Amino acid sequence: MSKVIEVVEEIASPIINELNLELVDIEYVKEGKNWFLRVFIDKENGVDIEECGMVSEKLSEKLDELDPIPYNYFLEVSSPGAERPLKKDKDYEKAIGKNVFIKTYEPIDGGKTFEGILKEFGDGQVTIEMTIKTRKKTVQIPFDKIANARLAVTFS
Structure with missing residues (x-):
């Protein structure tokens, strides 16, 4: 799983940086029968749904092109929320x-x-x-x- 996160981070970082956003976290988890790839983004005054949508669209295109993940998964791009994780x-x-x-x-x-x-x-x-x-x-x-x-x- 950590390999998937590393690869996704390499792919997502340029897209997110280009939009002047911050990559907060990436999760790749299995819940029930389904895999979820969750990408959390943010900026100084918070992100809106349009920014999440832009990242989702661009990242989805790049992931489809490179196909680095062996399973079908659901891609979710969102704000980390009020209880933002502290990682870095x-x-x-x-x-x-x-x-x-x-x-x-x-x-x-x-x-x-x-x-x-x-x-x-x-x-x-x-x-x-x-x-x-x-x-x-x-x-x-x-x-x-x-x-x-x-x-x-x-x-x-």
Whole structure:
């Protein structure tokens, strides 16, 4: 599966860059009997349906031409949504000061899930400040222990 994602990223990146958009993530997953290729795009003020449609059309043409995927699949191009995944260094840097949700591969400080304000990113770790019953607690999480991370929507 990761080979498919690598190949699709090579094909999709020039198309997305040409439209001044950002490639956020690519998923290639089987759900039931069907395969789905999901491409998530974004830009500073969010993407609209027309931009998703343009990327979908151009990417579909290129994928049909090169035929790098051995199975039939459904192509979906969309925004990453409010709970955007944090994958690349620049994602973490842009998320400093925002609420994030992080899952780790193994327990850190007695837990594997953390939600709080991303305070720092660098030196191989992220630092988040969590509020637990009105008390603030700072946790440093080694970057290589993060299974997944995303922005977390909060309702005030």
